Amino acid sequence: MTNTSALRIVWIYPDLLSTYGDQGNVLILKRRAELRGIPTEVVQVYSSDPVPAQGDIYLLGGGEDRPQILAADRLRADGGLARAAAGGACVFAVCAGYQIIGESYGDDESNPLPGLGIIDIRSGRGQGRAVGEIVADVDPALGVGRITGFENHQGRTAIGPSAKPLSTTVRGIGNDDRTEGAYQGQVLGTYLHGPALPRNPELADLLLRWRVGPVAPLAPSWGERLHDERLAAGLR
Numbered sequence: 571m572t573n574t575s576a577l578r579i580v581w582i583y584p585d586l587l588s589t590y591g592d593q594g595n596v597l598i599l600k601r602r603a604e605l606r607g608i609p610t611e612v613v614q615v616y617s618s619d620p621v622p623a624q625g626d627i628y629l630l631g632g633g634e635d636r637p638q639i640l641a642a643d644r645l646r647a648d649g650g651l652a653r654a655a656a657g658g659a660c661v662f663a664v665c666a667g668y669q670i671i672g673e674s675y676g677d678d679e680s681n682p683l684p685g686l687g688i689i690d691i692r693s694g695r696g697q698g699r700a701v702g703e704i705v706a707d708v709d710p711a712l713g714v715g716r717i718t719g720f721e722n723h724q725g726r727t728a729i730g731p732s733a734k735p736l737s738t739t740v741r742g743i744g745n746d747d748r749t750e751g752a753y754q755g756q757v758l759g760t761y762l763h764g765p766a767l768p769r770n771p772e773l774a775d776l777l778l779r780w781r782v783g784p785v786a787p788l789a790p791s792w793g794e795r796l797h798d799e800r801l802a803a804g805l806r
């Protein structure tokens with residue numbers, strides 16, 4: 571049953587896009603909303619299903635090269651995610667998901683393929699894989715601070731004039747050795763797995779703030795400890 575007052579979190583294609591525990595992003599958003607008394611509804615959309623229009627936050631995870639192409643083709647044919655983004659919904663996309671919400675991305679033989687075009691980025695294939703811990707400082711305008719994650723991707727990403735880099739890379743590769751991730755309105759993409767939102771509670775709260783306005787601070791718990799521990803490990 572649909573609860574119309576609930577924050578609707580839509581988990582796109584768990585069967586194709588969900589490497590390195592990216593589903594944790596869904597769980598932490600739900601948890602941090604409910605701790606503030608915000609009811610949530612999680613909708614899982616498999617690749618055989620249409621993408622619903624009425625979501626608040628759409629999440630996409632990472633994927634291997636072939637599932638990535640399949641996911642992009644299906645999302646383009648479906649059209650629901652692009653319509654939701656055009657209507658102002660929030661999109662949070664990781665790695666393969668990040669690449670396919672852009673204008674174009676490279677397949678496993680470096681051929682450019684069309685993405686969904688909901689954020690002004692273009693991805694191609696780099697010389698080698700970017701693998702390991704990554705640390706980056708988020709655009710101060712977003713009030714998130716320093717974030718950490720795990721990256722494993724061949725793609726490199728260029729950011730066009732309508733989008734902004736999410737962060738400046740302190741350690742790791744990210745988009746291009748200098749910046750990591752991108753955002754445009756409430757569409758945000760990143761190469762960070764980990765999963766990204768449990769490792770970076772402030773980033774989870776940014777998405778919640780975009781949807782519901784200011785959120786009450788929460789007492790620090792394991793999420794903040796995990797963040798600080800991974801940050802110390804990432805800078806070692």
Ligand code: GLN
Nearest residue numbers: 632633665666723724725
């Ligand atoms: N297949 C993409 C790349 O290698 C994304 C990988 C991922 O999602 N981990 O760039």
